[in-house]
Amino acid sequence: MEYYCISHSKDVDGLCSAALVVSSLKCGFKLASYDNILEVIDSVPREKHIVLCDIGTNTKIEEKFVELLSSFSEATYIDHHYIGEETRKRIASAGIKLVHDTSECASMLTYLHFKDKLQTGFEELALYGAITDYMDNSKNSVMIMERKDRHRVLFDATLLSHAISNREMNFRRKVVSQLASGKKPHQIRSVWLSAMSYLRTLDRVYQKVRENSSVLSRVAYAETNLDATGNVAKILLGYYNVPVAVAYKKEDGEWAEVSLRSTSGCRVHLGKTIGSIALSLGGSGGGHERAAGCRIKYKDVMKMLEQLDRVV
Numbered sequence: 001m002e003y004y005c006i007s008h009s010k011d012v013d014g015l016c017s018a019a020l021v022v023s024s025l026k027c028g029f030k031l032a033s034y035d036n037i038l039e040v041i042d043s044v045p046r047e048k049h050i051v052l053c054d055i056g057t058n059t060k061i062e063e064k065f066v067e068l069l070s071s072f073s074e075a076t077y078i079d080h081h082y083i084g085e086e087t088r089k090r091i092a093s094a095g096i097k098l099v100h101d102t103s104e105c106a107s108m109l110t111y112l113h114f115k116d117k118l119q120t121g122f123e124e125l126a127l128y129g130a131i132t133d134y135m136d137n138s139k140n141s142v143m144i145m146e147r148k149d150r151h152r153v154l155f156d157a158t159l160l161s162h163a164i165s166n167r168e169m170n171f172r173r174k175v176v177s178q179l180a181s182g183k184k185p186h187q188i189r190s191v192w193l194s195a196m197s198y199l200r201t202l203d204r205v206y207q208k209v210r211e212n213s214s215v216l217s218r219v220a221y222a223e224t225n226l227d228a229t230g231n232v233a234k235i236l237l238g239y240y241n242v243p244v245a246v247a248y249k250k251e252d253g254e255w256a257e258v259s260l261r262s263t264s265g266c267r268v269h270l271g272k273t274i275g276s277i278a279l280s281l282g283g284s285g286g287g288h289e290r291a292a293g294c295r296i297k298y299k300d301v302m303k304m305l306e307q308l309d310r311v312v
Contacts, residue, residue, distance in 0.1 A: 013129035017053035019179035024117035054106035056081025165228035229259035
């Protein structure tokens, strides 16, 4: 049976998950974001064994999401986002193989699932995902890192993260293909050039963050034109010394892509909380305890921020 991979397009964890699947199964792949995942899944021939990585589902699309996956000959769903018990039961009853653990990043789960089909060295891709998703203190990450040159792995993970920030889908697809072929980020010239360009952009962002951002009581926020809204949110956390920061970008005229980051001072699970808020505003969202995202109408951004500020 032929395989086909779909993985998250917007971060290192998703790209490394895709590279691991492609390398182990020698299959085709597509990258998707949370807002177009249903369309991308629907575009894959149903006779394939589909492997889906690092795409958290949510209440708004859950029924269609499970229905689509169950329409393939076989389906494997690898994820580390929060999944409720009812959703888990629905996935199981549909015959979908679920590989899930919130304590590991998606690329680590992908590596562990396919490691018997991978050559030595590909475990570093799992570490890149763990580092950039702030999950490198997990059991498996620690065990693997003990056998590595930590500084080199950290450097490659950071280089890759900067390189894909604010870059188009075609660039990210090429990066996946090169990683799947066994190249390290520092061996890919386009990754070097892109990372250096982004760092210069980030320098300007740091300089402008004060004049283009605001703060409520516990939430700092800013609008940006960068795709890497998560990086902007991290800058805001440090600048305002608040438990939660939000960065958003206007897309498609009426929608906003939103990234949220928090510190240990946040009183709630960020992914669960923003998922509920976004759903109440007609959008969708979710994520992890300290990092999350959502897609809502641009006109509702301030409502979302005010609701968030009351609970975090």
